Amino acid sequence: MNASWPLYEVFLRGKRGLNHVHVGSLHAADAEMALRHARDLYTRRNEGVSIWVVRAADVTASSPDEKDPFFAPSADKIYRHPTFYDIPDDVPHM
Secondary structure: OOOOOOEEEEEEEOOOOOOOEEEEEEEOOOHHHHHHHHHHHHOOOOOOOEEEEEEHHHOOOOOHHHHHHHHHHHHOOHHHOOOOOOOOOOOOOO
8 A cells, every 4th residue: 555645534325215424444546446445345244335435635524622613503593493393203214
């Protein structure tokens, strides 16, 4: 492995209808190689239906230390939260 290869973050979706979940990182020369290596490393037991690879340098994330000030503006928008009506018990994933 070449140390100058970029780092890729790997996201895997285990089943249809589920979200992609971050499963790890790897170094690869390009995105195609990263995708093949991710398949070999993270789906050995046929547990995946979709893989995303993203260059780590392209990921921008908020800091957990800034959680309160960063997400505070959404707290005053109560219309975004489904609290004004009852959700039936037979509705999944709510």
